[in-house]
Amino acid sequence: MATETTPSPIAAAALAAARRSFESLLGAQNVFFTEEDQASYQDKFAVRDEGHHPAGAVAPATVEEIQGIVRIARENKVPLWPISRGKNLGYGGSAPVLAGSVILDLSRMQKIEYDEENGTVLLEPGVSFYDLYDFLKSKGMKHWLSVPGNSWGSVVGNALDRGVGYTPYGEHTSRICGMEVVMPDAMVVRTGMGALSNSPTWQLYRYGFGPCWDQLFVQSNFGIVTKMGLWLMPEPESLMGMDLEFDKPEDLGPLIDAIAPLRREGLLQQSPTIGNWLRAAAVVTTRDQWTDKPGALSDDVIAAIRKKFNVGWWGVSLRLYGRESVNKAAYAILEEAMNRLKPMSVVPTTWKRGEPLEATGWTGTPLTFPMQNANWHGGRGGHIGFSPVLPQSGSAAMAQFRRTYDRYKEYGMDYQASFAFGERHLINVNAILLDKDDPEMMQRVDPFIRTLIADAKAQGYGEYRTHLDYMDAVEATYDFNGHALRRLNEQVKNALDPDGILAPGKSGIWPGRYAKERAA
């Protein structure tokens, strides 16, 4: 792999000194600074291959070691980029915003504490969805996980980047209850009830007394999370639902307007995702099996894909969890609401406790096959996310769809998108499929994404999460009162981290020391 050339503002001598101190603290076997090591922490999906090259990585096993690393970083003014398992694919993987940062790889820290009665866990950052699933299975599966489409990652890391899953516990960040955090001055803090040194309610009551800090460590660069409390869903008595397909692009609006009130009133507790026709094809086939023509897929190819997989323009899965009698009553209401929309097909699904459980996202079983879509173009495939937050309105979603789909055609990209419900909002998740071996395409991707960000901003929409390359661009759209939120973030950042050692540039938050690194 080619070494990247972007100059880093971090002095080589400072890095060399920090490296020696890291080695004496952790042992050379837990310090990774060779060119091969650097490459292994690179973002394989990045649109630009320059810009995010880490200087190396360190892998502590304890909180005390993390404190030691933080002290060394401060002494040498070397920034750290914490990752849990670093599988944030489409958003930057394990790479830092600022070239020359040292990756703080927490994947060796894998302890799980389980409160079976209350259905909570206290996790270290290295626990993957597979680890937690295996653990819960070994305890009789009394609680279900909520997993994202990419379950390779860390449960903690995913919640810290506001990842989502398929069950009623799918908004992972809202299930956080209490954290342990190492601050940029190496102080260890416990949030919420954990601030009582002998609390039995750390994972039970989120807010503690006074300000509640948990969310300040989410998508920020204010601290290193070393433990996270999370609530788990008790195994339901029954699971019922239906998979639906809809024929026409314009079916999207009425579908959203039918689901939204059911979601808001709580009849539907899980957050459904409405996805387009490419989702199956991109996972099990490659583009060249359908066409050799450049540009966005033609209507003929779209029709062929839909026919082969027997899917609509849009598809959605709805699921109900809980007592069987309640689910049956709710199902009848869902069925009536959906039948009014005249779906192309409806496939019902039911499960009762004791029956064999299908391994899907809706049953909280870790999965990775959705990531297979990175192979759509073959070559060095990847995808990058564009995910603006919209109101829960059919007409707003239709307008967003039309505007965005036109841009895909204009830039010659294949449309892969979904509209994912929250309780009160929709997120238009676009997983833009790319091929890094196609330089001509890679030229188009960057202006395409920047255009999408600008189009969304023109409507007053902002992204909920973005790739390292676009953190400054997205942050800049949050512009009320002359970027007052930026000033607040910077005030907090500079107060907590005057040397700017923690993840400079994360979420567009730049410490004073690196202020000039912000993209114009």
Ligand code: ADP
């Ligand atoms: P996953 O492996 O679940 O995809 P990552 O480890 O890639 O998660 O984490 C996603 C992002 O969240 C990282 O890029 C980093 O910015 C932030 N992050 C992850 N773990 C921590 C942590 N323990 N403390 C602070 N920030 C973190």
